[in-house]
């Protein structure tokens with residue numbers, strides 16, 4: 001029989017139960033026992049759903065209090081020594097300290113999981129790292145599932161992916177050199193599973209979808225040979241892109257099965273089948289684990305028919321990746337109309353989809369005729385619905401010319417026009433946009449959305465917030481203030497709610513990191529902007545100050561990247577439609593007298609395809625989309641952009657080609673390393689490298705920021721340098737926000753006087769890193 005399974009299920013809970021429980025625990029409102037009970041309840045529910053749907057195996061190992069990479073490190077016992085924790089006796093409190101930092105130690109670094117909006121904690125490795133075993137949560141949860149009567153397939157992140165994604169501070173550290181230690185650790189885990197009678201173990205090696213160099217590729221065979229005698233069957237799981245280039249390797253690896261992503265890379269099926277041995281399982285990920293569209297089930301069955309003929313029972317059916325990246329349960333969405341709802345499937349619905357495909361393959365389509373009829377009708381309605389296609393939008397995109405994606409004059413000409421009216425001081429100061437999203441703001445919005453707070457009162461409350469934020473910035477002396485984004489639930493969802501061609505959900509939450517979630521809007525049709533989206537808020541904010549108010553928009557690439565995107569046309573096309581909508585908004589802001597406008601693109605780097613071979617094409621269309629959004633204005637209007645969360649060194653030319661007048665960019669956590677690349681590359685326009693990290697409540701002292709400013713001045717001429725934090729302040733509280741900004745302005749004043757007096761700023765002043773080493777920085 002063809003087996004039905006999934007690689008993992010979202011842990012957050014349909015009502016974000018895990019988020020609220022974890023945050024209560026952090027606040028001390030509940031204890032470990034109550035928190036553990038919430039975790040148990042969620043796991044029990046999610047396993048039961050998998051079983052009820054008809055999956056043959058339910059997944060364990062996919063639960064985590066914060067993150068699955070941290071869980072793997074905790075299981076292996078590979079914790080950074082700087083925390084001083086005993087890996088075998090790690091408490092929940094210590095686990096969260098690794099994730100969030102404590103008084104003495106900053107948290108593990110956090111970064112994006114491949115090309116998703118999920119962030120994992122980066123394990124730290126050094127020559128002393130040991131994998132001598134840690135907590136037994138993984139085994140506890142396995143036993144829990146079995147005690148509930150489930151046929152279980154535990155899942156682990158594989159050793160090579162673990163090492164590849166981990167990080168070492170030592171330059172040139174050979175991570176693969178730790179294989180000799182990590183492999184026995186995994187082998188011990190596998191043997192323990194075998195002893196407990198576990199048949200199948202899923203081992204995730206998503207790095208196989210990257211363009212691996214020979215050193216990493218060649219590490220697979222010997223390592224998996226070590227595992228082949230541990231007594232369990234291994235299902236090696238890959239996802240997010242094709243692994244066809246490794247087909248011979250994968251066919252010959254001593255594992256019992258391979259899972260592949262046939263949504264992102266359907267074409268790899270033929271290549272793999274051509275090389276596939278008879279005795280090995282091929283798990284076909286045909287249901288989209290990254291998007292919310294209901295599958296065209298007839299098409300999926302068709303897609304697998306040749307594979308079924310060739311492989312018989314060795315063909316398994318699954319979702320393309322873990323369902324972690326999809327919201328939990330569509331059934332809760334009571335405000336979507338029936339047509340749209342019929343086009344969607346969240347994680348729980350995807351379980352059913354996997355099973356329908358499986359049953360059709362095992363028992364014939366007749367056994368699932370009713371489900372197929374529903375699916376066929378939905379697919380048909382999505383292909384033909386009048387709500388999807390808007391000829392005016394298509395026409396506008398088709399009519400775009402080169403001139404539409406280019407400012408009228410080059411940067412030096414624009415800079416003169418901007419200087420003439422802005423009259424900013426040297427080293428102008430600004431912020432990235434958001435100010436603290438307080439509980440009061442969120443509560444007011446929640447009440448408004450529930451219909452309990454009338455619209456005029458909601459607007460008044462947000463205006464009061466804007467007034468406060470503008471007054472505080474005037475007091476502090478910021479040169480280019482912002483309105484603070486109080487009215488926005490999220491920088492993408494807010495725009496999705498107002499654009500045609502988008503819809504949004506009530507409970508479509510997806511974990512972004514730890515307890516933080518996002519609710520990506522859904523792009524189902526051609527995108528356009530019925531009415532201005534931000535103009536009134538910005539106009540109001542400008543009325544409160546004589547300084548130039550900076551308008552604040554999210555760019556087309558980021559809106560695309562952080563939404564659920566339609567899969568019936570190329571992403572490029574959708575992105576250009578969004579770009580035109582944002583362009584309209586930019587032009588309206590300019591008309592309203594907002595002549596400094598920031599178009600945020602924090603997800604620009606994240607959108608890069610996993611395979612380098614596809615980078616150029618992406619950078620070309622993504623850059624064009626940004627320029628389309630930014631180029632409708634006159635020379636004197638200053639366009640800013642902002643980027644964060646990523647390493648930008650390898651795409652600097654593409655960033656320069658976006659031709660924003662000013663870019664503010666995250667750099668403080670890397671101690672301005674990035675700027676060296678900007679210096680070498682000679683970034684041509686203005687740049688505001690973040691001078692303090694906003695991800696922790698810690699208030700950096702003046703001299704620390706001064707040191708970063710001095711470092712920046714070594715590579716960026718003062719005339720083109722801006723001073724700002726790393727990112728928006730929405731997750732911060734007010735006290736640290738005011739203190740940090742006040743220090744930032746003090747540092748700026750000192751830098752300005754040094755420049756005016758021709759004094760050279762000292763770069764070597766003790767900074768955060770030195771203070772850290774001395775345990776004297778008060779971080780977190």
Ligand SMILES: Nc1nc2c(c(=O)[nH]1)N[C@@H](CNc1ccc(C(=O)N[C@@H](CCC(=O)N[C@@H](CCC(=O)N[C@@H](CCC(=O)O)C(=O)O)C(=O)O)C(=O)O)cc1)CN2
Nearest residue numbers: 117439442443445446489490491492512515516517518562
């Ligand atoms: N889309 C997106 N992706 C992104 C980022 C981003 O900002 N947006 N940033 C990076 C990730 N960083 C993130 C930083 C913070 C949060 C975050 O704070 N999320 C909030 C939810 C934000 C939100 O949508 N808030 C809504 C809904 C808030 C809410 O939960 N309301 C309660 C009621 C609250 C109350 O009464 O006090 C409810 O509806 O039940 C609002 O403000 O309106 C959370 O998890 O808590 C998420 C991601 C990368 N990816």
Ligand code: MET
Nearest residue numbers: 432433434600602728729
């Ligand atoms: C993730 S980038 C955030 C940019 C946005 N303008 C903010 O300040 O919140």
Ligand SMILES: [Zn+2]
Nearest residue numbers: 602644727728
């Ligand atoms: Zn940012």
